[in-house]
Amino acid sequence: MTPDVSRPAGPFCSTAPLILASGSPRRQEFLKNLGLDFQVLPAVIDETPEPGENSVHFARRMALEKACQVAGIHPDSYIISADTVVTVRDRILGKPADGEEALAMLTALQDTTHTVITGLCLHHREKKITELQTCSTEVTFARFPETALRAYVATGEPLDKAGGYGIQGIGGFLVRHIRGSCSNVIGLPVSQLVTLLLHHQIVAPCPSREDSL
Ligand SMILES: Cc1cn([C@H]2C[C@H](O)[C@@H](COP(=O)(O)OP(=O)(O)OP(=O)(O)O)O2)c(=O)[nH]c1=O
Numbered sequence: 154m155t156p157d158v159s160r161p162a163g164p165f166c167s168t169a170p171l172i173l174a175s176g177s178p179r180r181q182e183f184l185k186n187l188g189l190d191f192q193v194l195p196a197v198i199d200e201t202p203e204p205g206e207n208s209v210h211f212a213r214r215m216a217l218e219k220a221c222q223v224a225g226i227h228p229d230s231y232i233i234s235a236d237t238v239v240t241v242r243d244r245i246l247g248k249p250a251d252g253e254e255a256l257a258m259l260t261a262l263q264d265t266t267h268t269v270i271t272g273l274c275l276h277h278r279e280k281k282i283t284e285l286q287t288c289s290t291e292v293t294f295a296r297f298p299e300t301a302l303r304a305y306v307a308t309g310e311p312l313d314k315a316g317g318y319g320i321q322g323i324g325g326f327l328v329r330h331i332r333g334s335c336s337n338v339i340g341l342p343v344s345q346l347v348t349l350l351l352h353h354q355i356v357a358p359c360p361s362r363e364d365s366l
Pocket of ligand 1: 175195238239320339
């Protein structure tokens, strides 16, 4: 593989075959920034909550199902998967189906605090390793006129994102306060993930980086 010279080398190196079971460009970017070599293999699963299922259970179940599906094809690799949902007043908000649903989600989040929950899974079928964790972040939105929300939806940014916004992009204007991991809101609790990867010795600090100080 040709190294990407425009990107500074990340602080870690992979020590085992690693698969990201996600089509999310944000999750891919996080792993690239860490310096990891990995393959991308998005899982295709039914992402519908069971009746009465709470958000934490749902996000964990989705992350586990994504990992297990890809493990069926690659039982000899470590698989990372995640699922991010927004929850407000006991409702689970996934990705909006269209602009109208995105607007309804953003309206429900106005001037209030919601929780962003990510289920994170690290799985290796042959080694019988399944780590399933949760990360929660509280996000408080300001209030804006409906015309502003409509104009934001028209940018197209909300459509592939849970809750109908992207904190890392234009949607940053919606957020008055955040408590907890920001990377978690963007789809991957990176600090928690690196702790897991180091614990299982799947990544190591990159020796060339350590020596170049
Ligand atoms: C709230 C919020 C969500 N998101 C994204 C993170 C996730 O990619 C997405 C939630 O959908 P997910 O179903 O978690 O992930 P995905 O469909 O993008 O990818 P895959 O199912 O293949 O793993 O919303 C942001 O990028 N910024 C935000 O501020």
